[in-house]
Amino acid sequence: MNRLKGTIQAVVTDKDISLVTILAAGEIFSALVIDTPQTAGYLMPNQEIDMVFKETEMSIGKNLTGSLSLRNRFAATIKEISAGKILSRIDLDFKGHPLCAIITSQSVVALNLTVGDNVVGLVKTNEVSLMEATI
């Protein structure tokens, strides 16, 4: 799993759902969780947390133009590509933090992804889990 440390900036709650804004490595991320400050005490500003998201839930963009509904997008560099028949594993460097995306090998070809490329990492808000920070 991908894991990034961050600090909660804001929490907006509507009934059971909260949209949590997180600052991690100088970028703003958001996470949608079925929790509220009442059910999860750590959902408050300035709280350190870990963001966790699955490799298969991460997408890669290159030369992106136009609008996208995805809230979490951050510049990263491709460190390594392991190509399988159907799936490929893209290891990324995001400001010194290792992240990994598993995407189809077709996409690797279509986007002409190569090691050293500057790309955009994309993660849907509802795919980000939160974990109380570990030491």
Place this chain on the structure above:
Amino acid sequence: MIQIRVRKSLLMASGKTELAVDFNLEAGSFCTLYGKSGAGKTTILKILAGLIQPDEGFISVNDEVWLDTGKNINLPPQKREIGFVFQDYALFPNMTVRENLQYALNGKTDKNRIDDLLERAALQQLAHRKPLTLSGGQQQRVALMRALVRKPQILLLDEPLSALDLEMRQTLQTEIYGLHQSFHTTTLLVSHQLSEIYRLSDFIISLENGKIMAQGTPAGVFGRERLSSKIQLIGEVLSIRENGVVYILDILVGNNIIKTVTTAEEVQGLQPGDQVKVSAKAFNPIVQKL
């Protein structure tokens, strides 16, 4: 309240270990002793039952002292009000089901109590049968009822379900849960089945080499890293298959086998038989009416 404070030198397969534990059980609680074999779990049950003497110790059950080595108090097993269920049923083969329950009452008769327990365990039709003519699950039901017939202060369950198949194990878990809800007998279970522990216990004591490593609620002891994910299942890894850059895991959760896609890092150190926690976001599942 049950207070247990014991110390004993043990000779385990792995060498010499010192068992030294000190814990309290709330009356009416369901506590599980969890740990690898050789951690001292069964020894603690046997010390409570009076079957093993500790080098030093104090046991008090609802204000009655069962053991106090400092004051030379040591109630014999028959004076301790316990019910004990072992993995291998341990029923008297020459007695019928009813006679097995009757025998546990030490000559007293309490037909109503026996009938009530036989009915709860759906054993009325089998009351006249000898244990060896029953299935494993039925025999273990008889053993459980025999342990409860005396209204024990503590019910000790030493891996009672480990010899049973999965389906029977789950059925009996439900029955044990129901019995605990009705009788509120303080129960101490030895188990290493995480799903069983989560399902039954409200308190866990995790043991390693005769020492308590952690105690608390199941979520507190096992859920140190608490993910916000709302779908969390406990399961057993059945198989791990490499598939290009990912791995496919078959995981048994209850009666169902689920499949997950994982990375090389996630499967590192994992092997079939391992217990795992599977987490997913509440947003993923598609729900359809059956």
